Amino acid sequence: MARPVITLLTDFGHKDPFVGMLKGQILRRCPDAQLVDLTHEIPPHDVRAASFHLEQSVDYFPPETVHLAVVDPGVGTSRRILAVRTNTALLVAPDNGLLTRALVRLGEVLEIVEVPARRTTSATFHGRDIMAPAAAEIAKGRPLWELGPGLEIPMMKLSFEPAILAKQLVQASVLIVDHFGNLTLDLSQAEGETAFTPGSRWSLGGHELSMNRTYGEVARGESLLLWSSHGMLELACREARADTAFGLQAGQRVELTPMAGSRELLE
Amino acid sequence: MARPVITLLTDFGHKDPFVGMLKGQILRRCPDAQLVDLTHEIPPHDVRAASFHLEQSVDYFPPETVHLAVVDPGVGTSRRILAVRTNTALLVAPDNGLLTRALVRLGEVLEIVEVPARRTTSATFHGRDIMAPAAAEIAKGRPLWELGPGLEIPMMKLSFEPAILAKQLVQASVLIVDHFGNLTLDLSQAEGETAFTPGSRWSLGGHELSMNRTYGEVARGESLLLWSSHGMLELACREARADTAFGLQAGQRVELTPMAGSRELLE
Amino acid sequence: MARPVITLLTDFGHKDPFVGMLKGQILRRCPDAQLVDLTHEIPPHDVRAASFHLEQSVDYFPPETVHLAVVDPGVGTSRRILAVRTNTALLVAPDNGLLTRALVRLGEVLEIVEVPARRTTSATFHGRDIMAPAAAEIAKGRPLWELGPGLEIPMMKLSFEPAILAKQLVQASVLIVDHFGNLTLDLSQAEGETAFTPGSRWSLGGHELSMNRTYGEVARGESLLLWSSHGMLELACREARADTAFGLQAGQRVELTPMAGSRELLE
Secondary structure, three states, X not given: OOOOEEEEEEOOOOOOOHHHHHHHHHHHHOOOOEEEEEEOOOOOOOHHHHHHHHHHHHXXXXXXXXXXXXXXXXXXXXXXXXXXXXXXXXXXXXOOOOOHHHHHHHOOEEEEEEOOOXXXXXXXXXXXXXXXXXXXXXXXXOOHHHOOOEOOOOOOOOOOOOOEEOOOOEEEEEEEEOXXXXXXXXXXXXXXXXXXXXXXXXEXXXXXXXXXXXXXXXXXXXXXXXXXXXXXXXXXXXXXXXXXXXXXXXXXXXXXXXXXXXXXXXX | OOOOEEEEEEOOOOOOOHHHHHHHHHHHHOOOOEEEEEEOOOOOOOHHHHHHHHHHHHOOOOOOEEEEEEXXXXXXXXXXXXXXXXXXXXXXXXXXXXXXXXXXXHOXXXXXXXXXXXXXXXXXXHHHHHHHHHHHHHHOOOOHHHOOOEOOOOOOXXXXXOOEEOOOOEEEEEEEEOOOOOEEEEEEHHHHOOOOOOOOEEEXXXXXXXXXXXXXXXXXXXXXXXXXXXXXXXXXXXXXOHHHHHOOOOOOEEEEEEOOOOHHHHO | OOOOEXXXXXXXXXXXXXXXXXXXXXXXXXXXXXXXXEEOOOOOOOHHHHHXXXXXXXXXXXXXXXXXXXXXXXXXXXXXXXXXXXXXXXEEEEOOOOOHHHXXXXXXXXXXXXXXXXXXXXXXXXXXXXXXXXXXXXXXXXXHHHHOOEOOOOOOOOOOOOOEEXXXXXXXXXXXEOOOOOEEEEEEHHHHXXXXXXXXXXXXXXXXXXXXXXXXXXXXXXXXXXXXXXXXXXXXXXXXXXXXXXXXXXXOEEEEEEOOOOHHHHO
């Protein structure tokens, strides 16, 4: 039988052995687990960024992968811990909206349970004490209903302000800033490809930008728009940082205006 | 048979492929190893931080886990390399005190040997050339006495200045600063819980602090004391950096004074 | 059968889940893979640093290891993707010179094929969409000729300016700056050991330096030369940063002049 895959996504960083502790807790219960780090550099307590990154990752994993996601500013309060089964994946996370986007992507939810605290639980590290053990049990094939009771009150959802595509204006939110300083906007290719045609030109805060297929189509240091590897609208600078160039960060709203000659694309 | 678990803890960082080289050396000898990173961001040459982080991690791993710890400012000098067996774990590290705290936690030491240099050993990278191969051999079940001779001179120990709990004053050392800027003090819950009762109030350099169960009990940006996930006294700020707020760093001594109304807790 | 080893080397950093996506793509096809990170902190788009780090790593892995290396500033252009088999290893990378140094180290190239784009390929993330799947297929034992056609036009090679060893002067390029600020020069021990004898003294931009065996032979903060763990000439400061001390960075040329009394070593 294939080894069960467990992914880990947290805001723990790499300085402390916290991620290692999660893995130890998993391996004590599920020694065959194939452990994969998604990222541990979610900005501290940024549940929205975690929600986006998890959504972007789930499609690339085998069926029955268990995703353990711990960004948990409410640890030690009464917020619940959830285990979820969909058609294609299993998930363990705090009930703070982190799963909002991944569950849209993963389709039908078949089962949700609330994972109760265990006796030896610390007040501050439920990832290690509750969530990692739960993920390991699920990866071993234990049914969710054995872990805890079904939900009575629906899980918490985050709301993401949708992109607006009007004739004279496109508005979208910055979801994340990547390692290279490129900005991923919350506007998918499916939504935007009739407006953002190749070669169309746009204005952003006085800067002029063109829609391209790849970074290589513009000169070094020049800014551009393109469909990111996630299939989202990306605002980038070739071999430079777009966040600095435009003074933008995650959560901010971006306004793009079509330039003369591209305007009809929106009509 | 379960795959042998080998953890790695170093000060190599993530920029160079040094950690990858350790893993290659292990997999050449023990292809089934389940490799787990504890941390590779120990401050360069900080054997004390390494000792603490290893101590904190060992309890979360399965029996017979091999812990390979390489923080080795004395590489190339005559300092020895040790392999140690306790009741519940195996360890490989330079003889510079790194194992001091973990061995207290792991209980009875059953066997210690000195691992000799191998022929192809470089002067500067014993982690790759001696320690990783030794860890792999041990993980495969090779007895320690086959690797090298028993110790004649006792291993080096670090000394950690103990916390002082007096009527009018508590003193403790900062062990580490975590990713979030929280400060872990070298004062365990077992030692301190009669003094640091929930709601007790303390003064630290003119700031007033209360003892809490979780970060969520104080307002954002406010500082607090709590028992860390390690079961140590932690000085934190909710969703902010306590190291910056208090101007403290690892190795410094902290003085906490009980406030009126809490004083009797110490009596 | 031993689990196939796949190493990963990229410039993706640790902030986004891009490396995790590569691993998911691999595990969907090759669930038993033993995945090892070499480094993901190659400076963005620095193919030369990637080439060096890969070269330095390959010797430490078991035969038949698959090395997947993705530093790919030309993604989306017409640059090819290569899969290569040598006597001892397999490699997948863009055709931008990244493999130049590793292939010299790995000896005879037995087979090179061009891996074609797949139907669902994004314009910006060929690592995830083409290279990771190819590496997984190869790790499972699929022959290279099934993946794509043999090369007609030779692969791209990087040129590295060789070190010069003259009587009055040694010149060498800085290959990389490591985590500790030590500088690795492109001058191997085999080339340089008759000139850089232990105790020989050198001048570099007015600073005097001695050739040593280990960091411990000089005082803290003092600069020195030694053979690095890679077997290359290293310019270091004990427990301090040599890059800052000498104002040097990767790609720069260093001139070392033998001091009186050491001069005859070059004659």
